[in-house]
Amino acid sequence: MHTTFQMRTNGAGLYEITDDVRGWISGRADGLLTLMIQHTSASLLIQENADPEVQTDLQAFFSRLVPPSSDPSMAYLRHTYEGPDDMPAHIKAAMMPVSLQIPVMQGKLRLGMWQGIYIFEHRNHPHDRNVAGYFSETSRIK
């Protein structure tokens, strides 16, 4: 069973989608949920959903690890015509998940107590982001 989760982001940072995903899974049986983000300049993360400073710290770290291509330390980059935040976004998208799999038990995501599901937007301007969702139910006939 397929779906698409849609989100309009508004600048770099983490956007939680746990409730959307939970709502779609609710009432189903056992199975496996797959999420795959259909873009190469944003990521999917499972991260702590308790203290929002975790999210801003994550963004702060990765923006330092991969500075804009306008930064002198990144002068070797060639793919710059889509803006100084574009190639760093592709790099971050290579370092963080493009797809996630979460086992589902009786309609509930088997997430840990502090785990939430996030889109990590790496671009500075607003973007429409699509996450392909797929649920494969355990076959009841064996």
Add this chain to the structure above:
Amino acid sequence: MHTTFQMRTNGAGLYEITDDVRGWISGRADGLLTLMIQHTSASLLIQENADPEVQTDLQAFFSRLVPPSSDPSMAYLRHTYEGPDDMPAHIKAAMMPVSLQIPVMQGKLRLGMWQGIYIFEHRNHPHDRNVAGYFSETSRIK
């Protein structure tokens, strides 16, 4: 079919769980194994299981790439009240897999010759870690 693999870690480093996983899969038919770690300060890795120095080198690299929040270079971090190893653990957990998928053929994991499955503990103190396991068998009725 669900399970939970449990492991008590004893400080930062890699802990192999390949045999536990193999034992659980043994005797089953074709299908797909999913593992998902239910924490945001530890990761799952598939890595070389031949030379143990690979494991210590991996830990050495990531501890330099993401130093403790007490390090002057990390003074911008805000989420520090759980200890200097906590926010770096979340960062490493964003950079390395939270879920793994391994095809299973006639009860055997389709791993390469040198691949083992590891929990990568990012915290310094002992922790109880849970890995959700799910096996979806190929349906025999089409």
Add this chain to the structure above:
Amino acid sequence: MHTTFQMRTNGAGLYEITDDVRGWISGRADGLLTLMIQHTSASLLIQENADPEVQTDLQAFFSRLVPPSSDPSMAYLRHTYEGPDDMPAHIKAAMMPVSLQIPVMQGKLRLGMWQGIYIFEHRNHPHDRNVAGYFSETSRIK
């Protein structure tokens, strides 16, 4: 349903396998595709397939982030006997995906418009690389 995609790489860099994967999936029904690379010194990536400079920039970034073990900054590494590009390859393999999951709808990969599937070779010399492929079709009997 299992397969193995085989590729001989010729030095570090990205090698696209999208067409091979698409060909194998073509004609099938709905389901989930899993790819898992059976090596610990190469990765799988879903990345932009429009501008080839994205691929060379990705390689340029990661070769700077993780220099050869012969570089003075990497003198702490111990696993060096397989060459100066070996341990950095394991590190990169820990930072980028070993497995990918892509939902399939009526025989088509649900990739975004600019997404291609790549093997990211981290070693300098030619290597034979195997990617385990598995397709689990949605059960038609519920």
